[in-house]
Amino acid sequence: MARLLLHACCGPCSLEPVRSLMEEGYEPTICWTNPNIAPAAEHELRLTTLLDWARDTAHLDVIIAGDDRAAWERTVAPHGFDRPARCRACYAQRLGEACRVAAAEGFTCISTTLAVSPYQLFETCTEELVRLAGAYGLSPVIRDFRPLYPNATRASRELGMYRQNYCGCRFSAAEAQIERQLARDARKAGRPSGHAG
Numbered sequence: 001m002a003r004l005l006l007h008a009c010c011g012p013c014s015l016e017p018v019r020s021l022m023e024e025g026y027e028p029t030i031c032w033t034n035p036n037i038a039p040a041a042e043h044e045l046r047l048t049t050l051l052d053w054a055r056d057t058a059h060l061d062v063i064i065a066g067d068d069r070a071a072w073e074r075t076v077a078p079h080g081f082d083r084p085a086r087c088r089a090c091y092a093q094r095l096g097e098a099c100r101v102a103a104a105e106g107f108t109c110i111s112t113t114l115a116v117s118p119y120q121l122f123e124t125c126t127e128e129l130v131r132l133a134g135a136y137g138l139s140p141v142i143r144d145f146r147p148l149y150p151n152a153t154r155a156s157r158e159l160g161m162y163r164q165n166y167c168g169c170r171f172s173a174a175e176a177q178i179e180r181q182l183a184r185d186a187r188k189a190g191r192p193s194g195h196a197g
């Protein structure tokens, strides 16, 4: 089976992609590269949660790749609240770094745990993964893990993992707060509401 590097956005989102890919016969190595996560304490908490789970439960190696916050501020932050453009640039930076590491370390396949969250822009993420994998001569392993998200939620709760309530950047923290307030307002008014993570 080809060597697969799995970009992981956090611990809880890694559970089901790892399980599913291992069922397919892959032996994934995890790659952390998430300079999007703010503030710094939140970044450390998500990384620690991932490392603890990988070491104690999954018994998987983790490669900690570059977390170039200055580059994120230069190339992603200027998109501000234009979410489609911002997230595309964010995926490109993180998946680009994961692909760079994968090629340098002799992996042939690349995938991402971002594909488990229904709150991510799946098509945009897939486009970036395919584009960057091609640029680095890697095979993108594209899987729609989103139907497994409820399992990931349940399993991560059972494991007592830290679970964040926003995607990662400061813009997403503000957006999630607004969404939660709108949902509360809708519930009070007896209206159905959507949800954004």
Ligand code: SF4
Pocket: 036, 037, 076, 086, 087, 088, 090, 091, 167, 168, 169, 170, 171, 172
């Ligand atoms: S919402 Fe998530 S994917 Fe989009 S820019 Fe922010 S951290 Fe990146």
